Amino acid sequence: MQPDRRKIAMGAVAPFTNQPLGHFVDGASVMGEGAPFPITDPSTGALLGEARDASEAELNGAVAAAKRAFPGWAGTSGEKRKAILHRVADLIEARAEEIAAVECLDAGQAWRFMSKAALRGAENFRFFADRAPAAADGQSLPTAEHLNFTTRHPIGPVAVITPWNTPFMLSTWKIAPALAAGCTVVHKPAEWSPYSARLLVEIAHEAGLPAGVFNSINGLGETTGRRLTEHPDIKAVAFVGESKTGSAIMKQGADTLKRVHFELGGKNPVVVFDDADLDRALDAVVFMIYSLNGQRCTSSSRFLVQRSIHDRFVARLAERVRQLKVGDPFDSATEVGPLIHERHLAKVSGYADVATADGATIAVGGKRLDGDGYFYSPTLYTNADIGMRIAREEIFGPVLTVIPFEDEADAIAKANAVDYGLAAYIWTRDLSRALRVSNAVEAGMVWVNSENVRHLPAPFGGMKASGIGRDGGDWSFDFYMETKNVALATGNHKIQRLGVEA
Numbered sequence: 403m404q405p406d407r408r409k410i411a412m413g414a415v416a417p418f419t420n421q422p423l424g425h426f427v428d429g430a431s432v433m434g435e436g437a438p439f440p441i442t443d444p445s446t447g448a449l450l451g452e453a454r455d456a457s458e459a460e461l462n463g464a465v466a467a468a469k470r471a472f473p474g475w476a477g478t479s480g481e482k483r484k485a486i487l488h489r490v491a492d493l494i495e496a497r498a499e500e501i502a503a504v505e506c507l508d509a510g511q512a513w514r515f516m517s518k519a520a521l522r523g524a525e526n527f528r529f530f531a532d533r534a535p536a537a538a539d540g541q542s543l544p545t546a547e548h549l550n551f552t553t554r555h556p557i558g559p560v561a562v563i564t565p566w567n568t569p570f571m572l573s574t575w576k577i578a579p580a581l582a583a584g585c586t587v588v589h590k591p592a593e594w595s596p597y598s599a600r601l602l603v604e605i606a607h608e609a610g611l612p613a614g615v616f617n618s619i620n621g622l623g624e625t626t627g628r629r630l631t632e633h634p635d636i637k638a639v640a641f642v643g644e645s646k647t648g649s650a651i652m653k654q655g656a657d658t659l660k661r662v663h664f665e666l667g668g669k670n671p672v673v674v675f676d677d678a679d680l681d682r683a684l685d686a687v688v689f690m691i692y693s694l695n696g697q698r699c700t701s702s703s704r705f706l707v708q709r710s711i712h713d714r715f716v717a718r719l720a721e722r723v724r725q726l727k728v729g730d731p732f733d734s735a736t737e738v739g740p741l742i743h744e745r746h747l748a749k750v751s752g753y754a755d756v757a758t759a760d761g762a763t764i765a766v767g768g769k770r771l772d773g774d775g776y777f778y779s780p781t782l783y784t785n786a787d788i789g790m791r792i793a794r795e796e797i798f799g800p801v802l803t804v805i806p807f808e809d810e811a812d813a814i815a816k817a818n819a820v821d822y823g824l825a826a827y828i829w830t831r832d833l834s835r836a837l838r839v840s841n842a843v844e845a846g847m848v849w850v851n852s853e854n855v856r857h858l859p860a861p862f863g864g865m866k867a868s869g870i871g872r873d874g875g876d877w878s879f880d881f882y883m884e885t886k887n888v889a890l891a892t893g894n895h896k897i898q899r900l901g902v903e904a
């Protein structure tokens with residue numbers, strides 16, 4: 403029998419459901435005084451609780467705490483930071499079941515994925531913890547006259563702003579490297595799924611993180627998010643979310659010359675050539691769009707299939723989509739849970755009319771499922787072409803658009819015909835073709851004969867409208883740190899003398 407995961411989740415969020423969820427600043431919980439906003443359960447549509455939009459004074463207080471804590475944390479040895487961050491990972495592992503259950507409750511994501519995502523949160527902390535002692539390392543660039551050497555220094559207090567799709571894992575992915583680098587953090591989680599961020603900040607303090615180093619404030623994007631990105635004491639903004647929000651944040655941060663790192667939307671192609679291992683390709687195509695309810699930045703939402711295998715492959719694909727198990731996110735058997743919010747459900751379901759108006763076919767699904775939760779049937783659109791909105795816009799739901807292509811050149815042209823450029827997946831047994839297409843495709847990440855399998859030292863990020871900058875490995879530290887060059891003279895060189903008589 404499965405444990406009662408809903409009960410576990412309700413127990414974990416109980417302290418925040420009787421009164422609005424506030425903030426966590428300078429090592430302590432703050433009730434908050436700003437206007438409350440609702441948090442709903444995507445599975446039932448019922449009100450779970452409320453959270454408070456931080457007031458301007460509360461936001462300023464969180465930034466001030468991060469600023470005060472910065473010199474101490476930046477000056478803490480890398481070894482000590484490493485030890486604390488490993489303790490954070492230990493505590494995440496110890497509470498992984500509870501964290502995963504809260505994600506099922508709050509974000510509607512299925513248990514089978516969230517149980518792994520919680521552990522990935524611990525892995526993110528361990529990975530960057532191990533790198534903390536060498537974060538400041540640089541290069542030596544000697545000349546005959548100078549020893550140039552570089553060092554790296556944490557940039558200062560930073561803002562981390564995250565979305566609702568896999569809230570806990572994504573928060574750790576941004577916050578762990580910031581802390582390992584020696585930055586202090588003000589985190590604003592998404593307003594539709596704020597609970598696991600509260601667990602994270604509490605865990606971090608239980609692990610021994612000093613007060614003020616990691617602060618968490620709740621609030622809406624247009625108020626709290628905007629103020630945070632405009633604040634002069636915030637030196638950089640690490641943002642994960644929609645492309646249009648990234649654009650707004652760039653404007654908001656312009657007056658204070660913010661350094662920004664953007665992980666934005668995607669409309670990622672999976673390109674299947676007729677020589678591919680079609681069984682493995684089918685598994686990957688289904689997994690990469692219908693897992694995480696399709697609410698995944700790297701989801702392969704555009705299926706480019708060679709015309710010679712189109713009918714055969716699409717028939718098998720449609721069969722698989724019909725068999726997906728939609729249901730209670732807490733159930734281990736569930737493959738697709740509810741969408742995050744009524745507004746998002748309206749957006750995703752609205753594309754069915756768009757698809758038919760544009761001349762595509764709804765081969766499977768295309769409708770809201772009965773009940774009060776925000777369930778949407780796994781959907782497959784066929785007979786689409788690359789000019790249609792369903793082929794160009796990020797729908798961010800369990801929705802796949804099939805577009806046939808003729809040959810390699812046509813596949814590349816279609817893969818690149820959208821504004822986004824996050825990930826691409828290529829299926830072929832011809833290695834030379836795989837290399838040519840990988841080179842030509844406009845995407846920050848390409849997987850050949852694979853689904854999205856992450857290796858944390860490898861760079862993660864997108865080009866075009868999908869982002870600015872890369873995470874992972876040393877790329878994360880490059881963002882959170884300033885590189886300084888020191889030129890130390892040997893004393894051998896002649897300094898030009900001005901103001902002396904010839």
Ligand code: NAD
Pocket residue numbers: 563564565566567572590591592593621622623624626627628631642643644645647648650651654664665666667668698699796798824864868869
């Ligand atoms: P969103 O842009 O609406 O919101 C993300 C966060 O930004 C939230 O915390 C929100 O409150 C905040 N925000 C909104 N307006 C703001 C403003 N003006 N100033 C400051 N903050 C503001 O995104 P979402 O709907 O929560 O998430 C889904 C999007 O995230 C999708 O586009 C998805 O592709 C993207 N995403 C990208 C990656 C990646 O790695 N590239 C990963 C996950 C999700």
